[in-house]
Amino acid sequence: MSLVTRLQQLALVAAIGSMSIPAFADEPVRGGTLRMIAQPEPPTLMLGLNQQGPTQFVAGKIYEGLLRYDQELQPMPGLARDWSVSDDGLEYTFHLQEGVLWHDGEPFTSADVVFTMEEFLSEVHPRARGVLAHVEEIEAPDEHTVIFRLKAPFAAFIQSFEVSSAPMIPAHLYQGTDFRDNPANETPIGTGPFKLERWEQGSYIRLTRNEDYWKEGKPYLDGILFNIVPDAASRAVAFETGRVDVLRGGDIEYFDVARLEQMPDVEVTTEGWEFLSPTIWMQFNLRNEPLDDPRFRQAIWHAVNRDFIVDSIWSGYGKVAKGPVNSASPFFDDSLPDVEYDPERAIELLDEMGLEPNRRGVRATIRFLALPYTETYIRMGEYIRQQLQQVGIELDVTQTDVGGWAQTLGQWDYDMTINLLFQYGDPALGIQRAYVSSNLVKGSPSANVSGLDDPAIDELLTRAATESDPEERFRLYSEFQHEIVDNAYFGYLIEAHFPTVYRNNVRNLVNSAIGLNDNMAEVWIER
Amino acid sequence: MKDLIKAFSHNKAALGGLLFLVVIAIAAVAAPLIYPHSPWQMVGAPFQPPLSGPHLFGTDMLGRDIAAGILYGARVSFLIGIVSTAVALSIGITVGALAGYLGGLVDDALMRVTEFFQTIPSLIFAIVIVAIMSPSILSIVIAIAIVSWPPVARLVRAEFMSLRHREFVEASRVLGVPGWRIMAFDILPNAMAPVIVTASLMVATAILMESGLSFLGLGDPNLISWGYQIGAARTMIRTAWWMSFFPGVAIIITVLCLNLVGEGLNDALNPRIVRRRKA
Numbered sequence: 001m002s003l004v005t006r007l008q009q010l011a012l013v014a015a016i017g018s019m020s021i022p023a024f025a026d027e028p029v030r031g032g033t034l035r036m037i038a039q040p041e042p043p044t045l046m047l048g049l050n051q052q053g054p055t056q057f058v059a060g061k062i063y064e065g066l067l068r069y070d071q072e073l074q075p076m077p078g079l080a081r082d083w084s085v086s087d088d089g090l091e092y093t094f095h096l097q098e099g100v101l102w103h104d105g106e107p108f109t110s111a112d113v114v115f116t117m118e119e120f121l122s123e124v125h126p127r128a129r130g131v132l133a134h135v136e137e138i139e140a141p142d143e144h145t146v147i148f149r150l151k152a153p154f155a156a157f158i159q160s161f162e163v164s165s166a167p168m169i170p171a172h173l174y175q176g177t178d179f180r181d182n183p184a185n186e187t188p189i190g191t192g193p194f195k196l197e198r199w200e201q202g203s204y205i206r207l208t209r210n211e212d213y214w215k216e217g218k219p220y221l222d223g224i225l226f227n228i229v230p231d232a233a234s235r236a237v238a239f240e241t242g243r244v245d246v247l248r249g250g251d252i253e254y255f256d257v258a259r260l261e262q263m264p265d266v267e268v269t270t271e272g273w274e275f276l277s278p279t280i281w282m283q284f285n286l287r288n289e290p291l292d293d294p295r296f297r298q299a300i301w302h303a304v305n306r307d308f309i310v311d312s313i314w315s316g317y318g319k320v321a322k323g324p325v326n327s328a329s330p331f332f333d334d335s336l337p338d339v340e341y342d343p344e345r346a347i348e349l350l351d352e353m354g355l356e357p358n359r360r361g362v363r364a365t366i367r368f369l370a371l372p373y374t375e376t377y378i379r380m381g382e383y384i385r386q387q388l389q390q391v392g393i394e395l396d397v398t399q400t401d402v403g404g405w406a407q408t409l410g411q412w413d414y415d416m417t418i419n420l421l422f423q424y425g426d427p428a429l430g431i432q433r434a435y436v437s438s439n440l441v442k443g444s445p446s447a448n449v450s451g452l453d454d455p456a457i458d459e460l461l462t463r464a465a466t467e468s469d470p471e472e473r474f475r476l477y478s479e480f481q482h483e484i485v486d487n488a489y490f491g492y493l494i495e496a497h498f499p500t501v502y503r504n505n506v507r508n509l510v511n512s513a514i515g516l517n518d519n520m521a522e523v524w525i526e527r
Numbered sequence: 528m529k530d531l532i533k534a535f536s537h538n539k540a541a542l543g544g545l546l547f548l549v550v551i552a553i554a555a556v557a558a559p560l561i562y563p564h565s566p567w568q569m570v571g572a573p574f575q576p577p578l579s580g581p582h583l584f585g586t587d588m589l590g591r592d593i594a595a596g597i598l599y600g601a602r603v604s605f606l607i608g609i610v611s612t613a614v615a616l617s618i619g620i621t622v623g624a625l626a627g628y629l630g631g632l633v634d635d636a637l638m639r640v641t642e643f644f645q646t647i648p649s650l651i652f653a654i655v656i657v658a659i660m661s662p663s664i665l666s667i668v669i670a671i672a673i674v675s676w677p678p679v680a681r682l683v684r685a686e687f688m689s690l691r692h693r694e695f696v697e698a699s700r701v702l703g704v705p706g707w708r709i710m711a712f713d714i715l716p717n718a719m720a721p722v723i724v725t726a727s728l729m730v731a732t733a734i735l736m737e738s739g740l741s742f743l744g745l746g747d748p749n750l751i752s753w754g755y756q757i758g759a760a761r762t763m764i765r766t767a768w769w770m771s772f773f774p775g776v777a778i779i780i781t782v783l784c785l786n787l788v789g790e791g792l793n794d795a796l797n798p799r800i801v802r803r804r805k806a
Contacts, residue, residue: 233762253762255588312573312589370748375762383589386567397748399662 028220032525034506035244036516037235037251038205038226040402045196045205046185047167048116049124056164057248058226060517061207062103063167063190066094066113067158069513071274073425075158076512079108079168079191089153089468096144100214102170103189110140115171117148124179126444127424130433131160134466153468156426162275162514165424193219193521203228213521220524232375236260245506245525248516249273249498253375254315257499267504270317270497272515277326277423277430278498280318282384282491285415287451290364295353297488299346300416301339303391304384308341310494313379317499321492323481324431326423328495330470333478336485346391355392363392369417370397371405380493381418409445418493419445425513427477428465435484436461452489534795541791544784551781555601562595566751570595577769584773587760593770596751597777603752604781607668607737608730614672615733616726619679624710626680627687638684641677649674653736657745664747667740671733682725686718720796724789731785738778753778 038058044050047059066080075083080094100108118138121128134154139147150157160166168191173184188196191214194207205226209219227244229235236252238244239260249270252260261268282300284291291297306320319327322336355363370381385395395416400408408414424430433439436458439448457480464476484490500516502509505526512518536542554561564570569590570582577585577593584593626637644652653670660666690696691714699709740746741754742761753774760770 231762236762255763255766259766308569372744375759379589379759382567383569386565386569386589389565390568399744399748 026526028507028522028524029527030217030220030524031222032220032527033223033225034221034246034520034523034525035225035227036246036248037229037238037244039229039235039248039251041202041228041230042205043403044185045188045199047164047188047190048120048169049180049185051125051127051164053250056514056517058205058207059167059188059190060163060192060514061194061224061519062188062192062196063163063169064192064519065161065163065166065168066096067161068518069159069162069275069425071271071513073159073274073513075161078161078163079113080161083158085158089155090150092148092150092157094146094148096146097214098144100191101212102172102191103195103210104170104173105212106170106172108168108170108191109143110146111143112168112171113146114138114140115175116169117166120169120174120179121166125166126439126441126447127429127433128160128166130439131157131165131429152466154428154466155468155470155473156428156465159425160429162424163519164514164517165429192519194221194224194519197223215521218521219519220522221520224520232256239501245503246509246516247501249317249496249500250374252501254313254317254499257317257501258315260501265504266501268499268501269510270499272500272510272512272518273496273498274328274515275423275425275513276517277328278420278496279321279324279326279423280380280418280420280493280496281321281324282493283409283417283419283450284490285412285450286453286489287412288366288415290353290355291366291415293353294487295349296355296364297491298339299349299391300388300393301488301491302342302346302349303387303393304491304493305341305387306493309380309383313376313383314494314496318494318496321495323485323492324435324490325427325477325481326495329423329427331427331474331477333474333481335478336481339485339488343387343391350392357392361392362394365394365396366415368395368397369405369408369414370399371402371418371420372400373402373420377418384418406445409449410443410447412442412449412451420496421446428461432461432465435480450490454483454487454489457483531795535791538791538794540787541794544787544791547780547784548788551601551777551784552605554598555605558595558598558602562592562598564595566595566599567591574767576767577773585767585769587756587770588763588767593756593773596756597753597774599751600753600756600774601777601781603664603747603750604734604737604778607664607671608733611668611671611675611733611737612726612729614668615676615729616679616722618672619676620683620715620722622676623680623683623685624687624715627684628691628706628710628714630688634684637680641680644674645677647674650736650739653740654743654745657740662740662745662747664750667737667745667747670740671736674736675729675732679722679725679729682721683718686721687714690714690717724793724796727785727789727792731782731789734778734785735782 038054040054042054042058045059047055047063064079066078068076068078070076079097081097083094085092096110102108122132134150136149136151170189173189174182193210193213195210197206197208199205207224209222229238232253236256239247257268260266284297286292310318310320325332350363357363371377388395409417421434422430433446434448435452437453441447460476460480464473467473507524507526508522511522570592571586571590573586573588573590575582575586582592586592622637626634652674656670657666696709696713699713738754741752742758746752746755756774757771764771
């Protein structure tokens with residue numbers, strides 16, 4: 001098995017190598033600073049403690065995980081040079097890269113991996129905690145080998161070593177400390193190709209080349225500059241005037257992407273989001289009336305024209321989401337029913353519930369927690385509010401900032417909101433957490449904040465996670481998707497296809513399933 | 528009163544401004560008749576330029592009619608302008624009258640409070656108040672009223688100080704008329720001329736301030752307003768200029784008209800100018 005994996009890897013490496021020759025005929029050159037935008041400003045760069053989008057983006061150059069993933073979500077070497085899985089699917093052996101140093105000069109060893117998984121992440125990282133619940137024990141037979149023994153087969157395990165899912169944390173700085181209050185959080189120390197040089201709050205974050213990076217000759221760049229520009233229009237101007245080289249999905253409004261694409265030497269790609277596969281959904285608080293009634297939730301779903309959202313609000317950078325699993329996933333079930341835009345049907349359902357319109361035509365009022373992430377989300381909220389008003393559902397809007405939104409949602413103090421769920425590869429990793437009753441915990445907007453507590457769903461997801469036969473897994477996930485959509489537990493809106501806008505002298509920008517969040521060791525600038 | 532109207536109508540610019548304001552006010556009141564649907568409703572394709580189909584000023588990014596938004600926005604602007612000015616006037620007149628009439632320690636205390644409010648930049652102060660109270664039409668009215676009463680208080684105080692020793696006031700006092708009656712019925716009517724002029728300008732300032740708050744995303748999320756329209760369309764000005772242009776014009780015209788009316792009132796109420804005209 002080990003040999004087969006190794007051969008497959010070699011074949012893969014050869015394939016990638018041969019493919020890239022025509023595309024990048026010229027040799028990579030050293031030097032240059034890549035200028036991008038961090039938006040909104042990350043609260044911290046300690047990736048182990050915070051995995052919000054901007055933190056992943058910036059800290060993904062500082063920290064590394066054991067594995068990386070190609071755009072088909074197949075594992076590639078990261079801090080692990082190779083790996084093997086035992087035939088019974090219970091034992092995962094990782095061989096680590098040799099000669100890896102932390103940014104402070106200490107060597108990276110298997111002890112760091114064991115500390116990270118066993119002590120650090122299991123305490124502070126909700127997603128990793130879920131994965132580590134499957135692990136019986138972690139063993140480090142020598143400095144460069146780590147063995148994970150699982151309690152039961154868990155097919156998604158091999159996809160849980162991406163940098164934000166399991167960033168390696170230096171044991172020598174964190175062991176035996178209060179992780180959240182450790183002063184080292186201010187000066188993140190990882191193994192990645194770039195080190196934090198300076199963070200001027202509200203202005204910029206500058207990373208500089210890690211001269212001792214373990215990959216010979218990498219990274220190509222001298223440094224990366226993340227400008228902090230709090231306004232979308234100014235970000236578009238910064239790109240136009242050449243002050244930044246790359247715009248990440250969400251940096252600028254979608255109608256501006258088409259305009260910038262017209263500029264010479266500018267390219268747009270929607271690749272590099274395969275691992276995260278963001279799905280945007282209307283999340284309901286199922287504990288509260290009248291949202292506990294499936295007819296009410298179906299009415300909301302029918303009242304919203306999702307094609308309009310994709311075409312007009314997202315300028316076509318997305319597609320209508322059919323259910324909880326992203327259509328890019330191998331576990332997506334295409335036989336899910338299409339929920340039509342049908343306001344008449346919505347009114348029928350509300351009538352059936354006995355919700356009569358009052359003098360102002362209002363049948364029910366619910367609180368709507370607006371997600372103020374970018375203008376696109378604000379417009380989407382306005383659109384949904386208007387659509388619901390037409391069938392007699394009034395939304396009482398709560399305005400906050402992004403932090404307030406996450407906090408309010410994490411405290412379950414809402415009736416309805418818009419949320420964005422990253423899928424993190426396998427459904428057992430990214431999706432399950434928002435649906436299972438065991439994750440009914442306060443504090444995180446990605447936990448099960450909606451109060452969904454359905455034993456049938458729990459059962460399906462738990463079985464699918466521990467099943468190793470792919471066909472049986474597909475069947476279980478398919479049943480799960482039908483169950484969710486039939487009960488309209490949530491209203492799925494759109495699968496976002498975030499566009500990355502960049503100048504074409506920036507090479508090799510997107511070369512893995514996490515795109516710009518990856519460590520950028522291979523990125524170079526043509527001069 | 529007749530003289531006042533006559534003097535005011537001499538001023539062509541002020542008269543024009545007043546007529547325009549009346550037209551806008553009628554349009555605002557009649558908005559539900561002209562556009563029976565909500566201004567938030569999508570009535571056409573997004574990004575329609577002006578004069579395309581039934582949409583006079585075009586549509587915005589969600590296909591909402593800009594003209595409908597402007598008319599409904601006028602209701603919000605006028606409502607906030609008038610109500611917050613009324614609130615500010617009642618605070619300002621009360622404080623100024625007490626300080627000016629009673630003088631002494633009361634005057635000192637009230638003026639120190641007034642100065643405290645005057646030292647904080649008003650828009651920033653309004654933003655803070657709205658942000659703390661969470662945006663709604665009530666919190667916006669309160670915020671604008673709180674930041675705009677101090678000049679009224681100072682003005683009224685000055686008038687009261689100069690009037691309180693006049694003979695007609697002394698006469699009332701000798702007759703044993705209670706202090707509050709003297710303030711309300713003897714002095715205040717004589718002090719109103721400059722207050723009325725200030726009030727007309729305060730309405731303009733309040734409209735601008737409400738637009739500023741909405742522009743910054745601190746408007747009432749349930750009500751469309753000019754500031755909101757501009758704020759939402761600002762980033763698209765290069766692809767769809769009309770979305771922010773027309774609401775901007777609405778603000779300019781309204782504020783200009785209010786200023787002209789204020790100017791006209793000032794001239795009409797100023798006894799020296801009136802006398803000069805008569806001569």
